[in-house]
Amino acid sequence: MSFDPVLRERLQQLLAAYGARVRVLIDGHGLGQYGIDPADIEQEVRIRLWRALERDRNAAFHTSFIQRVVLTTVIDAIRAANARPVEPLPEEGEFADPAFIEPGASPERIASGVEDFDRIIACMAELPERRRKAVALHLQGFSLREIGEFSGTSEEAARKLLDRGMEALRERLAVTGFGDTE
Amino acid sequence: MNKPELARLYRRFTRGRVQASALQQIDVDALVALADGDHSDQTERLLADAGRSGLHADMLRLARALQPESARLGAELERAVEASAPQHRGAGRSSRAAGLPRRPLRMVAALAASLIAAIAVWSFQQSPSAPPAPVAAVKPVLPDRIFAALGDEAHPQHRSDAIFRGSFNGDKIFKGEFNGG
Numbered sequence: 001m002s003f004d005p006v007l008r009e010r011l012q013q014l015l016a017a018y019g020a021r022v023r024v025l026i027d028g029h030g031l032g033q034y035g036i037d038p039a040d041i042e043q044e045v046r047i048r049l050w051r052a053l054e055r056d057r058n059a060a061f062h063t064s065f066i067q068r069v070v071l072t073t074v075i076d077a078i079r080a081a082n083a084r085p086v087e088p089l090p091e092e093g094e095f096a097d098p099a100f101i102e103p104g105a106s107p108e109r110i111a112s113g114v115e116d117f118d119r120i121i122a123c124m125a126e127l128p129e130r131r132r133k134a135v136a137l138h139l140q141g142f143s144l145r146e147i148g149e150f151s152g153t154s155e156e157a158a159r160k161l162l163d164r165g166m167e168a169l170r171e172r173l174a175v176t177g178f179g180d181t182e
Numbered sequence: 183m184n185k186p187e188l189a190r191l192y193r194r195f196t197r198g199r200v201q202a203s204a205l206q207q208i209d210v211d212a213l214v215a216l217a218d219g220d221h222s223d224q225t226e227r228l229l230a231d232a233g234r235s236g237l238h239a240d241m242l243r244l245a246r247a248l249q250p251e252s253a254r255l256g257a258e259l260e261r262a263v264e265a266s267a268p269q270h271r272g273a274g275r276s277s278r279a280a281g282l283p284r285r286p287l288r289m290v291a292a293l294a295a296s297l298i299a300a301i302a303v304w305s306f307q308q309s310p311s312a313p314p315a316p317v318a319a320v321k322p323v324l325p326d327r328i329f330a331a332l333g334d335e336a337h338p339q340h341r342s343d344a345i346f347r348g349s350f351n352g353d354k355i356f357k358g359e360f361n362g363g
Contacts, residue, residue, distance in 0.1 A: 003266075004266055006266065007262060007263065007266040010262045010266075011259065011262055011263075014255060014258050014259055014262060015255075018251065018252075018255045021251050022248070022251070025244060025247050025248065025251070026244070028247075029240055029243055029244050029247065030240065031240055031244065033197065034237065034240075053259070057263070058260075058263060059259040059260055059262070059263040060260060061255070061256045061259055061260075062256060063249060063252045063253040063256050064214045064218065064252075065256075066248075066252035066255055066256055067214045067217070067245055067248045067249065067252045068210050068211070068214055070244075070248055070252070071210045071213055071214070071241065071244065071245055071248070072210055074241070074244065075205060075208055075210065075241070078205060078237070079205050082205065113191060113194070113195065114195075116191055117191060117192070117195040120188065120191065120192060132233075133229065133230065133233055136232075136233030136234060137229070137232065137233050137239075138189075139188065139189045139192040139193065140192070140193060140196070140232065140233060140236065140239040141189070141193065141239070141243070142232075142239070142243070146246070149219050150216060150225075150229050150232075150242075151229070152221045173188075
């Protein structure tokens with residue numbers, strides 16, 4: 001199935017512009033650390049969206065459909081880059097084995113980092129669930145507004161949860177002697 | 183250790199080598215829903231994963247960043263297709279115009295079709311007043327019981343009246359032997 005040449009050119013322009021923006025977003029969010037090439041993602045997203053356009057020539061694409069195409073493409077690429085035997089996902093409160101995480105670091109740094117990280121996790125596990133979740137999302141770099149939206153609360157409520165959670169976490173970490181080695 | 187160091191350490195240890203199972207368990211629909219502000223059991227699970235997995239957190243952040251761009255692309259694609267629709271209709275008109283020299287052929291074909299249709303309609307309308315089916319005409323006539331009783335049932339339908347047979351003798355009163363007396 002083919003489009004009118006003028007329409008075809010216009011659609012390809014739109015997909016090219018979108019692909020370029022996707023590439024910038026992937027670069028900006030540091031997803032290259034997972035072994036993927038943003039240029040490959042850009043190309044694959046354009047191909048998949050073009051195929052979808054050929055299937056549905058009305059081009060009535062919902063926003064979420066386009067998002068899914070990009071996210072699936074990224075996940076597929078990360079899978080391909082990290083193909084290895086299946087390992088169990090850590091349970092709630094557990095995390096990936098830190099010994100595998102930073103292979104370039106010195107053994108001392110790894111040992112120190114692992115020990116500090118274990119303390120953080122242990123102290124976070126003592127927090128009430130809502131505070132723990134707010135703290136974890138904050139440490140992952142999400143803003144108060146995002147934490148509020150994701151948690152279904154207001155930004156102000158998210159700020160209170162985070163403040164109390166971080167205060168409790170610091171107190172617990174201080175008790176364990178966290179940071180004394182640095 | 184101050185707050186930035188704490189966050190840096192946390193992010194460093196929740197990223198790195200990606201576990202295959204973590205990849206398999208990423209729910210794209212939940213990612214999109216959570217980025218859109220929806221809440222369900224799936225999004226709650228994903229939110230918990232985003233707190234303890236850097237990959238999930240990064241994918242959630244990407245899903246959120248993709249939203250305005252994807253909405254814009256969807257609207258632009260729709261506009262492009264809608265804008266091209268009048269051009270397609272115009273192209274249709276021009277192709278019809280290009281086919282004008284073949285108009286007489288189309289007229290003949292249309293007339294023939296009309297004639298056939300008219301004949302069909304006329305035939306249909308005539309069918310109720312048509313002569314009865316020949317079944318009744320060929321139906322054998324039952325022999326008259328009078329002649330049957332006389333034993334002439336072999337060819338009853340062709341039997342002529344006996345009065346016109348050659349054996350008719352006439353009334354004797356008009357015969358030649360009438361003597362006038």
